[in-house]
Amino acid sequence: MSxxxxxxxxxxxxxxxxxxxxxxxxxYMQANLVILPSEIAKDFLDLCARNPxxxxxxxxxKCGFDELDNGLLIAPSNQGFDxxxxxxxxxxxxxxxxxxxxxxxxEQWRDxxxxxxxxxxxxxxGALINAGLTPKNITRHQNVSMYKTTKCLDAAGIFVKCxxxxxxxxxxxxxxxxxxxxxxxxIFTHGxxxxxxxxxADRLGIADLSKPxxxxxxxxxxxxxxxxxxxxxxxxxxxxxxxxxxSGPVITHSPGCMLxxxxxxxxxxxxxxx
Amino acid sequence: MSxxxxxxxxxxxxxxxxxxxxxxxxxYMQANLVILPSEIAKDFLDLCARNPxxxxxxxxxKCGFDELDNGLLIAPSNQGFDxxxxxxxxxxxxxxxxxxxxxxxxEQWRDxxxxxxxxxxxxxxGALINAGLTPKNITRHQNVSMYKTTKCLDAAGIFVKCxxxxxxxxxxxxxxxxxxxxxxxxIFTHGxxxxxxxxxADRLGIADLSKPxxxxxxxxxxxxxxxxxxxxxxxxxxxxxxxxxxSGPVITHSPGCMLxxxxxxxxxxxxxxx
Numbered sequence: 086m087s088x089x090x091x092x093x094x095x096x097x098x099x100x101x102x103x104x105x106x107x108x109x110x111x112x113y114m115q116a117n118l119v120i121l122p123s124e125i126a127k128d129f130l131d132l133c134a135r136n137p138x139x140x141x142x143x144x145x146x147k148c149g150f151d152e153l154d155n156g157l158l159i160a161p162s163n164q165g166f167d168x169x170x171x172x173x174x175x176x177x178x179x180x181x182x183x184x185x186x187x188x189x190x191x192e193q194w195r196d197x198x199x200x201x202x203x204x205x206x207x208x209x210x211g212a213l214i215n216a217g218l219t220p221k222n223i224t225r226h227q228n229v230s231m232y233k234t235t236k237c238l239d240a241a242g243i244f245v246k247c248x249x250x251x252x253x254x255x256x257x258x259x260x261x262x263x264x265x266x267x268x269x270x271x272i273f274t275h276g277x278x279x280x281x282x283x284x285x286a287d288r289l290g291i292a293d294l295s296k297p298x299x300x301x302x303x304x305x306x307x308x309x310x311x312x313x314x315x316x317x318x319x320x321x322x323x324x325x326x327x328x329x330x331x332s333g334p335v336i337t338h339s340p341g342c343m344l345x346x347x348x349x350x351x352x353x354x355x356x357x358x359x
Numbered sequence: 360m361s362x363x364x365x366x367x368x369x370x371x372x373x374x375x376x377x378x379x380x381x382x383x384x385x386x387y388m389q390a391n392l393v394i395l396p397s398e399i400a401k402d403f404l405d406l407c408a409r410n411p412x413x414x415x416x417x418x419x420x421k422c423g424f425d426e427l428d429n430g431l432l433i434a435p436s437n438q439g440f441d442x443x444x445x446x447x448x449x450x451x452x453x454x455x456x457x458x459x460x461x462x463x464x465x466e467q468w469r470d471x472x473x474x475x476x477x478x479x480x481x482x483x484x485g486a487l488i489n490a491g492l493t494p495k496n497i498t499r500h501q502n503v504s505m506y507k508t509t510k511c512l513d514a515a516g517i518f519v520k521c522x523x524x525x526x527x528x529x530x531x532x533x534x535x536x537x538x539x540x541x542x543x544x545x546i547f548t549h550g551x552x553x554x555x556x557x558x559x560a561d562r563l564g565i566a567d568l569s570k571p572x573x574x575x576x577x578x579x580x581x582x583x584x585x586x587x588x589x590x591x592x593x594x595x596x597x598x599x600x601x602x603x604x605x606s607g608p609v610i611t612h613s614p615g616c617m618l619x620x621x622x623x624x625x626x627x628x629x630x631x632x633x
Contacts, residue, residue, distance in 0.1 A: 131543070131546075131550075131551075134411070134546065135411065135412050135550065137408070137409065137411065138409050138513045235562070236510055236511075237510075237553075237554060237562055239412045239553040239554075239589065240539075240551065240552065240553055240554060241543075241551065242543070242551075245554075246554075246562075265514075269405070269515075269516070272405075272408065276405075276409065277405075277514065277515065277516075278514065279511075279513040279514055280511060280513075280514060280519075280520075288509070288511055288520075315513065
């Protein structure tokens with residue numbers, strides 16, 4: 086397997102890797118990808134700025150190849166970097182509907198496309214594992230439970246009536262403070278839980294915890310409570326919600342098939358906070 | 360009346376002005392004030408960062424006198440500036456309960472206090488007036504209607520289960536796009552509406568629009584819809600909600616009696632966005 090993010094991305098570029106990046110080069114940060122026609126880029130930027138917990142914007146770029154704005158370190162330039170090829174797999178949407186899954190999006194790429202990288206919860210899950218608080222979805226090799234809530238995002242441009250999506254990990258009540266404090270440091274990847282407990286589920290309008298809208302159902306034992314975090318599916322659902330209004334193609338990573346960055350979370354946040 | 364913000368603040372410092380700043384030096388920006396014991400400053404900072412629409416943080420300072428961080432321009436230094444005296448009126452809270460209203464807070468000020476300035480909707484109301492879309496609360500000389508919603512802020516440290524407060528201004532449906540687009544520019548003072556319409560009121564859990572929790576009831580005519588914005592009462596209510604956990608005194612401006620800054624909104628946002 087690849088030993089550096091650059092090598093891994095070259096593997097993707099050649100089409101030799103096209104699946105899930107969970108557990109790949111775990112010390113490096115991974116990011117969700119959204120590529121939009123420029124006409125809605127400003128609205129999407131505003132959506133992220135107004136709703137930073139579910140939509141943590143890491144970086145943007147207009148060109149999409151070697152350079153990313155907002156101080157995000159990316160591959161050493163002599164190795165090259167191409168956002169259109171360097172992820173394992175991409176989804177292509179037209180008018181909000183999934184049209185294709187492809188190994189590169191060279192064909193769909195347009196000069197007016199704008200690239201957004203969004204934080205991913207893999208970062209804080211690593212920290213929870215290191216603290217002996219491994220999320221149950223990981224020990225059970227399941228996908229995390231995700232719920233569409235009745236809480237809406239604060240509207241931004243064409244993004245109106247977009248639901249806030251949360252991920253849920255069950256924890257023992259006595260571990261809540263530790264779980265909160267560990268994930269609170271990950272301010273660029275959803276940060277601390279937004280709410281918890283069965284009363285928290287009520288506040289979020291989650292009617293049935295055993296029926297997540299996305300991912301797998303994870304049972305909550307008698308001595309556990311559900312803990313809810315902002316979830317990166319939120320911006321994807323927002324694009325789906327208003328998709329019929331977007332004329333050009335929208336490109337995203339394929340679920341779980343993220344962009345592997347050249348920085349650790351610590352390096353990234355030092356750069357951003359400087 | 361004073362012709363510059365410096366003069367106006369000197370008037371406050373001498374105790375010669377102690378009432379509402381609505382309409383005072385209208386081209387200059389005004390700010391809400393929150394002064395907290397340092398032990399909860401980090402949590403409050405996180406609360407604002409995670410919930411920027413209802414809690415738009417303009418600037419912070421540890422010293423509280425001449426200097427404000429985060430690039431906020433403040434009085435020319437030869438004129439001096441003292442956050443403890445230069446507002447018309449202050450509220451002093453102990454354990455979440457209002458204990459006194461005072462013209463200066465020199466006596467309550469402690470070396471471990473941290474100052475937060477938070478954006479105020481006076482900025483965008485001016486822009487609406489200039490566009491011929493004067494909010495009804497202003498033409499009727501009433502206070503804006505404000506509602507405690509069932510939407511909660513994303514938790515941050517000790518700030519848990521804090522309700523999102525919205526302000527409401529009725530507008531004709533045909534004016535909604537203009538109202539949204541004008542206020543969208545005011546990203547440091549709540550920005551565009553977060554939701555609107557009677558279905559918007561339902562989403563926010565507002566049971567009765569004629570019974571606002573704060574401010575005055577403003578009737579909504581048959582050809583109007585309610586339009587909801589993030590509201591600066593939100594951080595105040597958050598402090599009230601968790602107030603019993605704060606040991607030292609909390610100081611805020613007295614409602615409506617804001618800090619008048621030395622910059623226009625345009626100057627401020629140029630500085631922040633640079």
